[in-house]
Amino acid sequence: MRSRLAARSARLALAAAVMTALAATSACGPQESKASADSAALVASSSDRSGSEAPSGNDKSTGSVTPAKGTSSDSTGDKGGSSGSAPAKSGGSDQGGKSGYGQSCGTNDLNFTVNWVHEPEIDGYYLVAAKAKPGITCYLDVNTPSVSFGSGADGVASPVGQGGEDPIKLTGSATAYTGIDVKTTDGEGGTEFGSVIIAVTEDDPDPAELELPDMATVDKPVVTNWSTQRDEVVPRII
Numbered sequence: 001m002r003s004r005l006a007a008r009s010a011r012l013a014l015a016a017a018v019m020t021a022l023a024a025t026s027a028c029g030p031q032e033s034k035a036s037a038d039s040a041a042l043v044a045s046s047s048d049r050s051g052s053e054a055p056s057g058n059d060k061s062t063g064s065v066t067p068a069k070g071t072s073s074d075s076t077g078d079k080g081g082s083s084g085s086a087p088a089k090s091g092g093s094d095q096g097g098k099s100g101y102g103q104s105c106g107t108n109d110l111n112f113t114v115n116w117v118h119e120p121e122i123d124g125y126y127l128v129a130a131k132a133k134p135g136i137t138c139y140l141d142v143n144t145p146s147v148s149f150g151s152g153a154d155g156v157a158s159p160v161g162q163g164g165e166d167p168i169k170l171t172g173s174a175t176a177y178t179g180i181d182v183k184t185t186d187g188e189g190g191t192e193f194g195s196v197i198i199a200v201t202e203d204d205p206d207p208a209e210l211e212l213p214d215m216a217t218v219d220k221p222v223v224t225n226w227s228t229q230r231d232e233v234v235p236r237i238i
Helices: 002-028 030-052
Strands: 110-117 125-132 138-140 146-148 168-170 175-181 191-199 208-218
Touching: 110 208, 125 168, 125 191, 125 208, 168 175
Parallel strands: none
Antiparallel strands: 110 125, 125 175, 138 168, 146 191, 191 208
């Protein structure tokens, strides 16, 4: 009898528990149960995404951009070390290193030409013309040029005094002239030269060597002073 009562009591307790569970399920309602399930799924999905998503190549939130393939992150690049500025050029070396006004002419300040001039009285002479190089303004302070043929003393031309303006300003097209008679002796004597050495002073460190139009027989040569007039530099021994 007691066994049956105990079994009955157990069945009644089980039935009560089942009814309580059913009542709780009915009280929540189907919509609330569905919302709870959806919320749980959303939380799980968000958690999965936050743990699995990697940052993209271009992270706009930080402002850093991954360089594209084939480009350099160095905007200046390697251009042979050039800074883009050209060095400044130096000039004036072909003008004897001189500039300005009021200076004495050096031989390397001048350009020379030499021509043969026919003069029946003296069988002709060489006319030398001198002009200042471009950009140079200078003065021929010494009236008579230094002229020689070769390095020997016998080839040095003696001054004869014709012409003469002291000083002569040379600039632009202004020209100074001097005349050279290479042979002032009679007969067949003399030494042949193909060039003449000229300088504005005897101690000029840069004399000019001018090629003559033809070979010249030199014997006791003479030279005139500088002049701006060609007809004043015909060399004559008085």
